[in-house]
Structures are given as C-alpha cells and as structure tokens.
Amino acid sequence: MDLEKIKSEIEAAVPGCRLQLIHNDSPSGQHSLLLDREHAVAVATFLRDDPELRFDYCSNASGVDWLDKETSEKVKVKQLVDGVEQEAEEVRKTRIPGYLEAVYHLYSMEKKHGPIVFRLHTEDRGDGARLPSMTPVWRSAEFQEREIFDLYGIVFEGHPDLRRILMWDEFEDHPMRKDYVEPNDYEYEPTPHEAVLEKAKQARAAE
Amino acid sequence: MIAPETQELTRVTATADGEEGLFELSLGPHHPSTHGVFRMDVVLDGERVVKLKPVFGYLHRNHEKIAEGTSYLASMPYTDRLDYIGSLTNNWAYALSVEKLAGIQVPERAEYIRVITAELTRLQNHASTIGFLLQEMGASGSPLMYGFREREKILDLFETLTGSRMMCNYMRFGGCRVDLPVGWLEQTKKVVADFPRFLDEFENLLTDNEILMARTQGIGVLSKELAIQSGVTGPVLRASGVNYDIRKVDKYGIYDRFDFKIPIGEHGDAFDRYMIRMLEMRESVKILEQALRDIPAGPIMDAKTKLRGFRPKAGEAYGRIESAKGELGFFLISDGSPQPYRYRVRPPSLINLTVLEDMCIGYNVADMIVIFGTIDIVLGEVDR
Numbered sequence: 001m002d003l004e005k006i007k008s009e010i011e012a013a014v015p016g017c018r019l020q021l022i023h024n025d026s027p028s029g030q031h032s033l034l035l036d037r038e039h040a041v042a043v044a045t046f047l048r049d050d051p052e053l054r055f056d057y058c059s060n061a062s063g064v065d066w067l068d069k070e071t072s073e074k075v076k077v078k079q080l081v082d083g084v085e086q087e088a089e090e091v092r093k094t095r096i097p098g099y100l101e102a103v104y105h106l107y108s109m110e111k112k113h114g115p116i117v118f119r120l121h122t123e124d125r126g127d128g129a130r131l132p133s134m135t136p137v138w139r140s141a142e143f144q145e146r147e148i149f150d151l152y153g154i155v156f157e158g159h160p161d162l163r164r165i166l167m168w169d170e171f172e173d174h175p176m177r178k179d180y181v182e183p184n185d186y187e188y189e190p191t192p193h194e195a196v197l198e199k200a201k202q203a204r205a206a207e
Numbered sequence: 208m209i210a211p212e213t214q215e216l217t218r219v220t221a222t223a224d225g226e227e228g229l230f231e232l233s234l235g236p237h238h239p240s241t242h243g244v245f246r247m248d249v250v251l252d253g254e255r256v257v258k259l260k261p262v263f264g265y266l267h268r269n270h271e272k273i274a275e276g277t278s279y280l281a282s283m284p285y286t287d288r289l290d291y292i293g294s295l296t297n298n299w300a301y302a303l304s305v306e307k308l309a310g311i312q313v314p315e316r317a318e319y320i321r322v323i324t325a326e327l328t329r330l331q332n333h334a335s336t337i338g339f340l341l342q343e344m345g346a347s348g349s350p351l352m353y354g355f356r357e358r359e360k361i362l363d364l365f366e367t368l369t370g371s372r373m374m375c376n377y378m379r380f381g382g383c384r385v386d387l388p389v390g391w392l393e394q395t396k397k398v399v400a401d402f403p404r405f406l407d408e409f410e411n412l413l414t415d416n417e418i419l420m421a422r423t424q425g426i427g428v429l430s431k432e433l434a435i436q437s438g439v440t441g442p443v444l445r446a447s448g449v450n451y452d453i454r455k456v457d458k459y460g461i462y463d464r465f466d467f468k469i470p471i472g473e474h475g476d477a478f479d480r481y482m483i484r485m486l487e488m489r490e491s492v493k494i495l496e497q498a499l500r501d502i503p504a505g506p507i508m509d510a511k512t513k514l515r516g517f518r519p520k521a522g523e524a525y526g527r528i529e530s531a532k533g534e535l536g537f538f539l540i541s542d543g544s545p546q547p548y549r550y551r552v553r554p555p556s557l558i559n560l561t562v563l564e565d566m567c568i569g570y571n572v573a574d575m576i577v578i579f580g581t582i583d584i585v586l587g588e589v590d591r
Contacts, residue, residue, distance in 0.1 A: 026522025026541070027310025056435050060525060062538050062551035103538070105525050105553075109435050109451045115525060140438020143561050151269075166264040166590060175269055 003031050006053065006116065013050070014042045022119065032103070032117035037132060040120055041158070044137045047106060047116070055106035055116060058138035061145060063152035065125070065178045068098040098125050100154050104134060104141070122154060125177075133159035151176035229257060232572075236265050240343045240576045243586030247563075247575075254571045259564040263557075266590035274550040279305055279380070279517050282550065287374040289552060290588040292335065293328040295365070296530040298378035303459060304526030304537035305380040309519035311512050317382035318461045319502040323395065324368070324377065325528075326491040326498070330402065331358040332531035332583075333442075333484040333491075334409075340481060340580040341413065344422050350413065357405050360398050367391055380517070381509030392499060399495045406488055414485065423478035427566040427578035430475060437561045441533025442487060443582055446472035446479035453529035464501075465494045480581040518545050532556050532583055552591055556584035 007019050010033075017039035022032045035043050047055045072093045079088045100122040107114030122129040133156035134141040145156045146165040153174035156162055164171065173180060230253075235246035244265035250258035270289065274282040286301045287294035299321055306313065313321075338354030362372040367388055369375040377384050413419055429439070434447040444451060452469045454462040470486035472479030521543040527536035533555030540549035559582050567575045 024522050025520060026308050026524050028307040028522065028524035028526075030524060058438055059527070059534060060536055060538055060551070060553040062549070062553075064540065064549045105536070105538070109449060112451075112456050117525070138438065139433075139436050140558055140561060142437075143557055147557075151271075164264075166267040166269075168264070176272055 003033065003116070007033060009050070009053075010043055010046060013046045014039055017043055019043075030115065030117055032119050034119050034121065037120060037130075040132045041134070041137065043118075044104075044134055047118075048137055053116075054108045054110045055114065056138075057107045057109045057114075058104055058134065058140045059107050059115070060103075060105040061134065061141045061148065062103050063148035063154060063176065064101040064103060065152060065176065066098050066101060067178050068125075069096040070094070071096065099123070100125055100129050100152055102131055102145075102148060102154060106138075129153055130155045130157055132157055133162075135159050150174070153177065236262075240580070242339070242580075242584055245584075245586055245589070247579075249572075249575070251572065254573075256567045256570055256572065256575055259567050259575070261560050261563055263560075263586065263589050266586050268591070270591040271550050271552065275547055278545050279519070279547060280514050282547075283379065284374070284376040287376055288587055289554070289591060290530065290532060290535070290556065290585045291373055292332050292585055293531050294373055294375045295324040295328045295377060296528060296535060298375065299325055299460075300526065300528045300530065300535040301537050302378045302380050303528060304524055304539050305519070307526045308522060308524035308539050308541055309380065309512075309517075311381045311509055313382055313460075314506045314509060315461075315503055316505040317507045319498050320383050320387065320507065321378065321460055322462070322465075322498045323495060323502070324365070324375075326495045327361050327364065327395070329491045329531045330488055330495075331361040333488050334358050334405075336531075336583045337409070337413070337481060337484055340577070341419070343576050343580045344419065346418075350409075353405075353409055353412070357402065360401075364391070364395055364398060367394070379508065379512075379514055381512035381514075383507045386507050392502070395495075396499050399492060399499065402492050403489070406485065406492075410485060414482070419481075420478065422574075422577055423481055423581075424476060425474070426477045426570060426574050427581065428474065428476045429562060429566050433562060433565060434475070437565075438558050439533070439562060440555050440559065441529070441531070441583075442483045443480055443533070443559055445470065446483045447475035448472055453527060453534055457527070459526075459528055465497050467491075467493050477577055477581045484583075516545065518543060523549075527553065530555060532585070532588070533559055552588075554588045554591060556582075556586075556588040560584060560589065 003021060007021060010019060018036040020034040022034055024031045047053055070093055072091050074089050075092050076087055077090045078085055102120045104118050105115045120131045122131055131154050133145055135145055136158055143165060145159055146162060148154050149156060149162055150164045150166055151174055230251045232249045232251055233246060234249055235241040236244040246262040248260040248262055249256055270285060286297040289297050334354040334357050338351035341350035365375055366372045368391060369377040429447045431448045434444050434449060448471055450469060450471055455469060467490045470483050472483050519541045521541055523540040525536055525538045527534050535555055536553035538551040539547050542548040566578050
C-alpha cells in the first residue's frame, strides 16, 4: 500500500489533521502514520469507511513505552581564563521527554489488503498519558485497549469499559513500563479484612 | 493513576424472601467447562443470560515483559506455552515475525516441514476442540476420547520429530531446528491417509445426531458485521460467512502452492462453528497430502542466519499466521540490541472473547457453555 497516497487522501478528507510519516528501516517495510490526538477518531473513521480503503478490521493494538532520553553533545565554547580567551569543550545535555505510544495494525477483510499501521503518542508518561479510544470505531480494540491501560497506564478516553484486564483491580502500577520496579512482596493484596481491622483499631483508640 | 470508574455489575434484586429477580452468578474460575482458569460474571433472569463479563488473568505471567528482557532466540521455547495445544503454529508465527524484521529467507524444505507440522497441529487442535465441545454438551467421554485417540497419533509424530509432545520448540528464524528423522515421512503419510476414515467415523457419530443439532443449531448466532467489527478470526469468523483465511490472503510461507478450499458458514451459529472445524480438517488433509508428496531434499536452515548473538537492525515488523484458533500475530520492535525493545503477541483467543457477551445474551445457561466451547480458547494464550 502506498502510504504517501493514503496520507494525502486523509489530509483531503479530514481538514486540519496533522499527519507524520514514520519511516521503518527494517526489511519488513511496514511504515506507519503518526496521527494527532484531536483528529485521530475522525481519521480512523475515514480509514474504516472510505470505499477505496475499507480498513474494516483492526487486527492488533499494542502499547509501547519510550523513556525520557538524554543526549549529550560536546560543544566548543570560548572561555576567559586569566584574561586570556581559550577554547574549551563543554558537554551540553538535552533531555527529550518520554511518551507512551499506541500502535494499531489495520487490515481490510473486504478488500483483502493491508496492513496499514498508525500510531498515537501521549503527551507525557504521567497525567498526560491520555489517548482517544478506537473502540467506538473498531470493537476489536476493546480488550486490547484495556490491556494497554492495564499494563502501560494509557487512559483511553471514550472507552466504554476501561478496567484492568490481566492484573487484579487493586494492583497499582503498570508492569509493562520500562521503568517498572517489581514489588518486594508479590503476595500482598489489600483485602476488605484489613480495612475492618483498621477500623476496629481506631474504634479501640477512641475508647 | 486508576481507572476512571470501576463498573458495577447489575444490582441483584432477588431476595431471600422469595422475591424473584435477577441473579448474579460467578461461573469459574475452577469449572470443568471453562477450559482452564476462566471466570464469567453472569447476570441471569431465571435461566436466561442478561449480562456476561468475562474475567481472566489468573494465568497471567507477563510473557511480553519476560521476552523483552531476553534474547530473540530465548523466547522461542516460551511461545510454546501460549497456546499449548498448538505449539508449532506459535513457533511459526514468532519465527515469521523475526524473519520479517530481519529479512531472512527460509529454505524450501524448511517451508514444507513448517506447513506439514502446522497442518498436523490444526488437525489435532480441531479434533480435540470438537471432543471438548461434545463433552460440555453432556456427551461424556466417547467423542472426546475419539478425538484424543487421533490427537495422540499426531503427538507421537511430534515427539519423534522434536523430542516433545506438546512443548515442541521446533522452529528457528531461518528454518527448523532438526531435520526429519528416518522414516518420519512414511509414518506421517500413514497417519494422514488414515485420518479421513476417522473423520467419517466422527461425522457419522456426530453431525446427524439429533441432540447435537438441537443443542447447536440457531444457538449463539454471530452476525457477519459484528464478527468483522469485533476482530474475530479463525473458524469463528468463517462460520459467520466471512471469507478470510490468512493462508489465502497473505500466502505466507508456501501456501500459494497448495490446492485447498476455505469452508464458509451460512448462519454463524454454534453448529456452523462445529461444522467449519470438521470441514477444515478435510482441507488440511488435502494440504498435507500435497506437501508430503512434494517435499524436496535440501538444507533446513538458512546458512547466513546466526541464531546466537542475533541482532536485527532497528525497525519494527508485524507478522501473522492463521493458527488453529485464528490470527496469531507477533509485533516486534528492535532497537538494534540483542533483545526486542517491544514484543507483543496478538492472541486470537483473547480477541475472539470480545463478542462472547453478545453471543450469549438471551440464551440459557446450558447454551452459554456450548457457545463458549465453540469459540475454542486456551487460557495460556488469553492470559499470557
């Protein structure tokens, strides 16, 4: 599939959307499109409903975690040392903020073509880890987005039933993140019993 | 960060005073019909299913995280443990994705061996699935043992070839691990030649059976549109009348060389899903006959691929195959290091469960078990 052509078609159909073609160096040649969060649902609906493209089947949705990156470069700067100008090397560090990513693989069952890959980036890895949900467009994303929420912590806005799917509900962290630290006690699970004990303790203290 | 709001299951209104109302039932995780540790939170109105939420994760061991911490080769044995009924197809899907990622060519003999082992896997998977389905319908014992008898013959072949009945760990990127042992092809030809007789016997026993028809026809209908929309794949999708088989669409490996048909269902009910599996076994036998006839001599590994210290260039690839359960895919991102940066399994069993609620609503509890049985899941793959 010619991704350049699809890109221009999307741009014509969804005014105002910002697309970026991401090149893939692997021999697989599966290049992808980076969509902006605001127009993602409109673009996805276009990809699904356009009579030429008809990507009616969202095969795979996966999360990826990209950590903060630090790049350092050596820069030559002029310094005044004892009144004499000298050239010295200084290391400058630039910090590229990390983000979480959701990657979707689409195929067409009607036209039997594909795949087309598109990705969405969150703003950051903290509170801004929000993305529009693709479940209203393709229901096959329902469980997969729940899994991404569970393991990566991306909150999908517009998802009908966003709950943990593989980990238990009381679990707090997101284990697939690259900076995840394993708990030292796997067996620990808050139980209703502990809340009762705590309450009893407080009641006894008040007596 | 927590979920925006945890959803509450419908309030139960039946009371101890004899007031009738909705009844909440937690079916599983330790129930013989749930194929492992799987739970369904069901709300019932009498016998009728009103709401159903599948709950899983009991077998979750974060396979993806483990794979991201180890070399590409070291994940190969672990893929056996996903869908432990069809370890060879799991191997193939992973090998195919890595081959796409690194641009590896597979020798012809290895491609033939892959097709043979994958189709044998499909045969034994479908035979045992139908056996399990009948078991859940109440036909205790016989059909399951008929299926298992045939499965055992195929597992014996796997054992001679790979050293293991179920955890085969046989394929490698660029080919297969060992060449066929002496006499293996002859033995396989015998098993394949005998298989149609088993199918006739099995069908005689089941297809015209009045109880099976009554329990499956018109039960758990899945419409074509909903099937596509919810990403259902494999026999469940084709039973709903969608002509989509990755062996035909992608023509991965050497599937374009074989003459075989894709059975398509009409009604999308439980009976069609049963029948599709029966017919698919006959087509697999056809593929096997052709592959066993045409298999050439030659190397089984790509000589240029180094398995140890394997470092693909930075990039990503998504590879998929038609496993016995549906589309099994692997999504890999490489950053040029010996470990995959991202390793994702697209599990057909999990995604086929998306529509379980839609298929079950309005049917009885006993039908719910049958509908669930026709989806054919393995919890090792659902939970990973």
